[in-house]
Amino acid sequence: MPVPARDVRLTPAVAHLLAAAHPAVAFVHVSGEDTDSTERGRSVWARARGWTENELLRPPFGASMFRPGIEQPVCGVPSTTPERVLRPGTPTG
Known part of the structure; x- marks a missing residue:
């Protein structure tokens, strides 16, 4: 892969x-699924x-790499991310 855009190179630069x-x-890097x-x-x-x-x-x-597959709020803690984005079909509210 050619050298990526400047914003992608920022994380390794700061880590180094x-x-x-x-x-x-x-250093723990939170990446993503896939x-x-x-x-x-x-x-x-x-x-x-x-x-x-x-x-x-x-x-x-x-x-260390961490690739969360889903974020689910803890019971009683209000979520800032709509659950419908994380789990289609789940009622929010």
């Missing part, structure tokens, strides 16, 4: 600056996320 300033830092770590898929956003993950896994440090 943090690692240089604080070598013991642990991320394409091969960087060869048809979806541009999935390739860009895959490129970002691959950059973060390269030395000088290895980041």
